[in-house]
Amino acid sequence: MKLSSFLYFVRYGLKTIITKGEDPILGTVIVTDKCNLHCKHCSVNNKTAVIRPYIKVKEEMKILYDMGIRILFFCGGETFLWENSGKNLRDLVIEAKEMGFMIVNVVTNGTYPIDLPEADLILLSLDGDREHHNIIRGDTYDTIMDNIENATAENICFYMAINQINKETIPHVCQLAKEKKNVKAVSFNFHTPYPDTRYLKLSAEEKKQCCDVICKQMDEGAPVFNLRSVFPYLIENRFPVPCKQCVVIENGKISICGRCIDEPGLCDECGYFFVAEYTLLFSGKIRPILEMLHTYLRYI
């Protein structure tokens, strides 16, 4: 990260903490909900299967920029399916940087060739070892491994949603993150139990066991892009929700925090680590603040 961007985020963070501000800093554009997979834990794919027009995506990027957002995520559906008006996902990343976003990240299932050197992080979903990942995501593990090997930059971060199927496979993903040249880190979430996937939810005791495993992996040198001081809050869902400093825009509709905001009661069972990390940080908790500075400087 550039020093000027780092200082911008430090200033924003201090102002937000001191004034209890709610101005957003992190935004996500959903470029399509179309997806080539139908993962067992996912409730957001292929509802419309529409690829958003380039002009609309560009408008939405501008809306987020004008709101003050400087950390941009492109998400889906599957982001690499996005193509419109002769532009592809890489063009969007480049244009986002040109527009002035300081960090531009992409979330992908990793089943398409990865050529996004301009992205700060490519959050690539890996949900365990071959057996468990494939149970959740279909027969995709080997394709993903090939795509990682052939990626054109070292900017990949594994993204694992821990649930009842894959909860024992955290060490495998940590080890791969350590070994793979193009992979910088791994970032975790717990399953967020939408009504149709409640059976995948983890109990507080199971979340604690997972956090203990993640901590052990961190102690042994695994590059984990999460804040350990936040784990106790995540285990018992004791963090403020939703995250007022995060927004998502899908089909022109802006939602605070996530598109899941409209699901009754879901926020009380939220498993997204970024929500706990950001809300505790902005509520002025010292350890998450220090850890965030350290972690962001290391991986971005």
Ligand SMILES: C[S@@+](CC[C@H](N)C(=O)[O-])C[C@H]1O[C@@H](n2cnc3c(N)ncnc32)[C@H](O)[C@@H]1O
């Ligand atoms: C919806 S996907 C879109 C991007 C891309 N298709 C992918 O799979 O990475 C974004 C991330 O959300 C995660 N996810 C989906 N449903 C979830 C849930 N109910 N709880 C937690 N994470 C979930 C996925 O595993 C993935 O890492």
Ligand code: SF4
């Ligand atoms: S690849 Fe992503 S969007 Fe597609 S079904 Fe899986 S989690 Fe959902």
Ligand code: SF4
């Ligand atoms: S707090 Fe609510 S809106 Fe935000 S990610 Fe969690 S479930 Fe979604």
